[in-house]
Amino acid sequence: MPPMSSQPILPGSTLGVFGGGQLGRMFTIAARRMGYRVHVLTPEQDSPTGQTADKEIVADYADINEVEQFARGVEVVTFEFENVSSASLEKIENHVPVRPSSFVLRTTQHRLREKDFLKINHFPTTCYHEINSKEELQKFAQEFSYRCVLKTASFGYDGKGQTRIKSENELDMAWSNIGGMQGILEEWVEFDREISVIVARGVHGDTEVFPVVENEHYNHILDTSIVPARISSEISRKARQIALGIASEIGLVGVLAVEMFVTRSGEVLVNELAPRPHNSGHFSFDACVTSQFEQQLRAVCGLPLGSSKLLRPCVMVNILGDIWKHGQPAFDEILKDEDLKLHLYGKSEPRVGRKMGHFVCFGDTVEIALQKAQQAKRILRIHPFE
Numbered sequence: 593m594p595p596m597s598s599q600p601i602l603p604g605s606t607l608g609v610f611g612g613g614q615l616g617r618m619f620t621i622a623a624r625r626m627g628y629r630v631h632v633l634t635p636e637q638d639s640p641t642g643q644t645a646d647k648e649i650v651a652d653y654a655d656i657n658e659v660e661q662f663a664r665g666v667e668v669v670t671f672e673f674e675n676v677s678s679a680s681l682e683k684i685e686n687h688v689p690v691r692p693s694s695f696v697l698r699t700t701q702h703r704l705r706e707k708d709f710l711k712i713n714h715f716p717t718t719c720y721h722e723i724n725s726k727e728e729l730q731k732f733a734q735e736f737s738y739r740c741v742l743k744t745a746s747f748g749y750d751g752k753g754q755t756r757i758k759s760e761n762e763l764d765m766a767w768s769n770i771g772g773m774q775g776i777l778e779e780w781v782e783f784d785r786e787i788s789v790i791v792a793r794g795v796h797g798d799t800e801v802f803p804v805v806e807n808e809h810y811n812h813i814l815d816t817s818i819v820p821a822r823i824s825s826e827i828s829r830k831a832r833q834i835a836l837g838i839a840s841e842i843g844l845v846g847v848l849a850v851e852m853f854v855t856r857s858g859e860v861l862v863n864e865l866a867p868r869p870h871n872s873g874h875f876s877f878d879a880c881v882t883s884q885f886e887q888q889l890r891a892v893c894g895l896p897l898g899s900s901k902l903l904r905p906c907v908m909v910n911i912l913g914d915i916w917k918h919g920q921p922a923f924d925e926i927l928k929d930e931d932l933k934l935h936l937y938g939k940s941e942p943r944v945g946r947k948m949g950h951f952v953c954f955g956d957t958v959e960i961a962l963q964k965a966q967q968a969k970r971i972l973r974i975h976p977f978e
Contacts, residue, residue, distance in 0.1 A: 601667050601689075601893040603627035606646075608666030608688075610653060610681070612639025614937040614947065615869045615885075616672035618877060620644040622885040628893075633662045640937045641672065653677040663688045670846060670892045672868055674701040675747055691795075691845040691892040692867045699842065700865045703776045704745045710862055713841050715834060717862045718853075723775035726767050732777050733757055739780040742766045744773050754812075756780065781861060783853035787821050788872040789835035792887035792897050793844045799836055800887060800897045802880065804828045805872045807851075810975055813945060816965065817872045817908040818958055819879065823854060830860045838865065847888045849873060871947070875908040876900070878933045878952050905958045907965040909974065911949040913942030918973050926951065926968040931961075 601607075603626050609616045612634030620630045620641055630645040635652055642648030647665075651658035653676040663669060663684040670691055671681070678701060682694035699705050710717045721732040723742065733740055738760055744753035755766040786809070790802040806821035807814055821828065835850040842848075849870030851863040873884040882890075882898025890897050915921050926932055936949035951968060955961030 600895050605629070605667045605893070606631060606665065607889075607893070608633065608662060608669040609641060609645070609672055610634075610669065610676045611672035612636045612641040612648070613672055614640050614939075614949075616641030617644050617937060618874075618883075618935075619670075619672060619869065619885045619888055622883060623889050626886070626889065628889070631662065631666055633659065638940075640939060643938045653680055656680055656683055660684060660687075668892050670868075670888065671697065674866065674868070689892075692848075693843065693845070696842055696844060696846075696867045700867050702746045703743055703864075704774070706865055707776065709842065710838070710865075713838075715838060715841075715862050716860060718781055719779040721777045723777050726763070729763055729767055729775070729777065730760075733760070733763060736777070736779045738762075741778050741780055742770060743776050743778065744770045745776050746774075781853050782856060783861075784856045785821075785823070785854050786851065786863070787823065787827075787831055787854055787860075788817075788849055788851045788870065789831050790847055790849045790870055790873040790876075790884050791832075791835045791839045791844075792847045792884070792891050792900070793839045794891045794897055795845050795894045797840070798897055799839065800882070800900045801832050801836060802873060802876060802884065802900045803902045804831050805875070807872050811945070813912065813947075814871045814910055815975075816910075817875055818962065819875050819902060819906050819908070820958065822958065824858075827854055827858060827860060834860060834862060838862070842867075846891050847873075847884055871910065871950075872908075874935070874950050875906050875952050877935070879903055879906045879954070904954045905956070905961050906952050906954045907958070907961040908950055908952045909965050909969060910947055911936070911951065911972065911974070912944070913946040913948050914944050915972050915974055916942035916948075917944075921972050923972075925971045929953065929964055929968065931955065931964060932968060 606629040609632045617640040631647040632641045632645040633649045659680045668689045678698035755769045786807045792800045804821040806818040808816040849866040853861045869884045876883040931954040953964035
């Protein structure tokens with residue numbers, strides 16, 4: 593890989609994005625606001641990112657001919673989710689900067705490689721074992737006293753590809769659920785709450801850390817993010833320190849979300865990494881001086897990072913396709929709250945579990961913002977307020 597250029601990629605340049613989802617869409621909005629052009633490579637026609645980009649190339653991420661042609665038309669490549677081909681990105685790294693690098697992507701898109709990286713570098717995480725057979729599952733599940741979760745080693749998000757195990761009777765179902773693929777068995781953590789920290793890191797190692805976010809899930813999908821998290825200053829300090837350490841150790845250029853558990857004894861354990869903007873950071877588009885998407889832009893282009901300061905306490909709520917089963921959602925009603933910001937992603941087909949958008953509620957305190965968010969959830973009939 594050639595030495596990383598210290599020359600910034602200035603506005604007016606063309607940026608390349610792998611992935612056509614809502615994360616790429618919001619990155620593209622940030623980039624276009626600052627005068628950049630954006631090309632997106634995605635297998636999906638009329639993707640959320642493609643709707644806002646200058647050019648949408650519909651191709652498979654593993655089609656190296658298309659990938660190389662795509663790379664020739666841009667000045668830097670980034671990505672908006674992990675399920676793209678790290679081999680394709682590695683192939684083009686000799687010709688165009690890829691940020692974050694293919695090494696970062698390869699490490700984080702595979703749960704075993706990710707956990708091994710964390711363990712080798714002494715970051716606190718859950719106990720785990722590699723699983724390649726039903727016999728290994730039986731052995732290590734027994735070691736964990738059948739208090740564990742089996743996950744596919746790769747291609748998992750929003751709870752997909754994972755099964756919680758509570759008894760020996762559930763082993764057959766868990767093994768069947770991952771389809772005989774390589775897996776990772778993790779000891780179940782009795783946590784007090786889930787948090788995440790998003791850190792941005794530039795080409796020269798400069799960093800910015802966003803406020804710690806408290807996350808609540810429903811059916812394994814992020815439902816609500818509360819900012820700032822309702823945790824002690826000491827736990828916040830620990831979480832931020834861990835995220836900064838991981839970003840430095842892995843050689844990040846871009847943004848990294850570190851999902852963590854806070855145990856009942858106050859221990860902070862790393863759960864998963866995401867080397868790109870994250871659902872729990874969507875609040876930053878409206879609530880911070882510089883959003884996670886603009887930080888990604890600044891980092892990959894070699895520009896100085898912006899302030900990640902939180903302007904007001906807020907709560908972000910995901911909008912899933914489920915609510916369309918009640919008819920057209922009452923977006924006009926929730927917009928009567930002057931402290932609410934609505935974001936929809938341009939997806940034409942609402943499906944159960946599909947992320948269609950989000951909204952952010954502000955308040956002078958987290959408690960006030962939560963009250964506003966709960967009222968909006970009732971109006972939209974978002975679970976559990978159906």
